[in-house]
Amino acid sequence: MTDDDRRPRSVYGVGDEPEVQASLANERTALSWIRTGMTLIAGGVALATLSSFGELPLVILVIAGLASLGGAALAVWALVSWRRTERALRLREPIPEPSVLPWVVAGVVAVGLLLAVLATFQAIDLAR
Numbered sequence: 154m155t156d157d158d159r160r161p162r163s164v165y166g167v168g169d170e171p172e173v174q175a176s177l178a179n180e181r182t183a184l185s186w187i188r189t190g191m192t193l194i195a196g197g198v199a200l201a202t203l204s205s206f207g208e209l210p211l212v213i214l215v216i217a218g219l220a221s222l223g224g225a226a227l228a229v230w231a232l233v234s235w236r237r238t239e240r241a242l243r244l245r246e247p248i249p250e251p252s253v254l255p256w257v258v259a260g261v262v263a264v265g266l267l268l269a270v271l272a273t274f275q276a277i278d279l280a281r
Contacts, residue, residue, distance in 0.1 A: 161236065163236070164236050164239045164240055165243075167244060168240070168244040171242035171243055175242050176239065176242060180235065182234075183231045183234065186227055186228070186234070186253070187227075187228050189224075189257075190225065190227035190228035192224070193220045193221065193223050193224030193227065194221050194224035194225065196224075197216075197217040197218065197219075197220035197222075197224065198221065199217075200213055200214070200216060200217035200220070201214065201217040201218075210271070212267070212271065216264060220264075227253065227257070230252075230253045234249070234252075234253070237249045
């Protein structure tokens with residue numbers, strides 16, 4: 154297969170062939186982000202499924218929806234990031250910074266804190 158036949162042309166049509174190890178590492182990173190996105194979607198589905206066993210607080214359903222949307226967005230971002238990095242490798246430019254990582258960390262911290270607060274209020278409620 155020649156470079157002219159490979160898609161997307163916006164990636165493979167520029168620059169020179171990068172080192173194979175670097176290109177494969179970029180692909181593995183993108184696949185890892187996609188797996189993380191799929192895990193978020195699975196977590197959202199699991200939380201939403203719990204509602205069939207009884208009434209759940211609205212905040213849990215909101216978290217389920219946000220997790221699913223976040224997972225989908227993360228998968229799209231993985232593709233965008235792979236393309237940016239692959240182009241940089243081919244053009245011998247610096248690798249772009251991982252722009253989504255701070256958002257993922259902030260989301261995990263926010264959900265963790267929210268669930269901790271909810272658990273605390275529920276424990277106080279049960280103690281009464």
